[in-house]
Amino acid sequence: MPSYDISALKQLYDTQGYVIVPGLISPSLLPELEAACARAIAKTREGTWPHRRTVGRQFPPYDESKPDSWGVQHVMHPDLGEDAFARWYTSDELVGVVCELLGCRAEDLQMELFNLLINPTTHSFALRWHRDDVRENASEDEEREALGVWHHGVQWNTALRKDTCLFVVPGSHKVPRTPAQCALSSTLEAPVNPLDMPGAVRVTLQPGETVFYNNNILHCATYDAREERVTLHACMGEVRGGPSRARNILQHGLGWMKEERFKETMDERGRRMLERIVRLQESVGEVGYSLANN
Numbered sequence: 001m002p003s004y005d006i007s008a009l010k011q012l013y014d015t016q017g018y019v020i021v022p023g024l025i026s027p028s029l030l031p032e033l034e035a036a037c038a039r040a041i042a043k044t045r046e047g048t049w050p051h052r053r054t055v056g057r058q059f060p061p062y063d064e065s066k067p068d069s070w071g072v073q074h075v076m077h078p079d080l081g082e083d084a085f086a087r088w089y090t091s092d093e094l095v096g097v098v099c100e101l102l103g104c105r106a107e108d109l110q111m112e113l114f115n116l117l118i119n120p121t122t123h124s125f126a127l128r129w130h131r132d133d134v135r136e137n138a139s140e141d142e143e144r145e146a147l148g149v150w151h152h153g154v155q156w157n158t159a160l161r162k163d164t165c166l167f168v169v170p171g172s173h174k175v176p177r178t179p180a181q182c183a184l185s186s187t188l189e190a191p192v193n194p195l196d197m198p199g200a201v202r203v204t205l206q207p208g209e210t211v212f213y214n215n216n217i218l219h220c221a222t223y224d225a226r227e228e229r230v231t232l233h234a235c236m237g238e239v240r241g242g243p244s245r246a247r248n249i250l251q252h253g254l255g256w257m258k259e260e261r262f263k264e265t266m267d268e269r270g271r272r273m274l275e276r277i278v279r280l281q282e283s284v285g286e287v288g289y290s291l292a293n294n
């Protein structure tokens with residue numbers, strides 16, 4: 001039984017734009033996930049896993065020539081050979097909370113992105129203040145319109161080590177930025193001090209805690225090369241989102257999900273979730289990228 005009131009989560013999530021939930025990794029799966037993360041991170045750092053977020057780029061497409069990494073992409077990819085990731089992604093614990101936050105049934109969920117956020121080893125850096133699917137130079141009206149669209153999806157970070165990297169502005173998923181907030185989020189510059197942003201708070205996760213957040217909340221993150229970060233970073237949507245979820249998800253290049261051998265690694269729930277994202281992929285054309293890079 002969860003130690004929190006599941007119905008209160010959605011209210012908090014809707015009001016603040018984020019909510020922290022403990023205990024979504026079962027004790028039996030934790031050692032396998034830990035081991036899978038260690039192998040995936042090692043391959044990424046030694047250069048044998050090509051799907052990575054590289055220091056110097058905040059959003060896709062990432063620059064493969066850069067040696068230092070701040071993320072491992074596509075951890076469910078069959079080439080990585082780590083099925084613990086998909087088992088957790090489709091687990092009852094996680095799916096139960098996602099359904100509550102999205103107000104949908106498990107039968108409506110679609111499989112989306114699953115990556116790892118890690119500390120770079122030589123270059124500390126920061127992600128600028130942004131909303132994942134609204135450009136930094138959007139006008140107030142454009143921003144209001146974009147924020148009024150419900151995308152039928154949720155994103156989360158689950159920390160395996162204490163994680164203090166993420167900063168958010170609570171409630172900003174619903175309202176356009178104030179002029180003072182725009183001044184600190186209209187360029188591609190990373191923040192000097194994230195807490196200079198009016199209304200910003202630092203999100204601290206203890207190992208095992210998950211923060212679910214609306215990815216259009218105003219957020220940024222700092223990456224310290226000296227602090228170990230091992231954070232599962234994923235999102236899930238539901239079919240009612242249709243093409244409105246397509247760009248944000250498919251810009252990450254998910255062609256490999258269509259491969260039969262990927263389907264073979266899934267249980268029945270996973271296969272159904274996979275079929276729904278493949279249908280979305282097939283229903284939309286070229287999607288482009290959500291945000292500009294620096």
Ligand SMILES: O=C(O)CCC(=O)C(=O)O
Binds near residue numbers: 127132157165220221
């Ligand atoms: O590092 C983080 O926690 C946030 C990552 C992020 O901002 C993003 O993926 O859009």
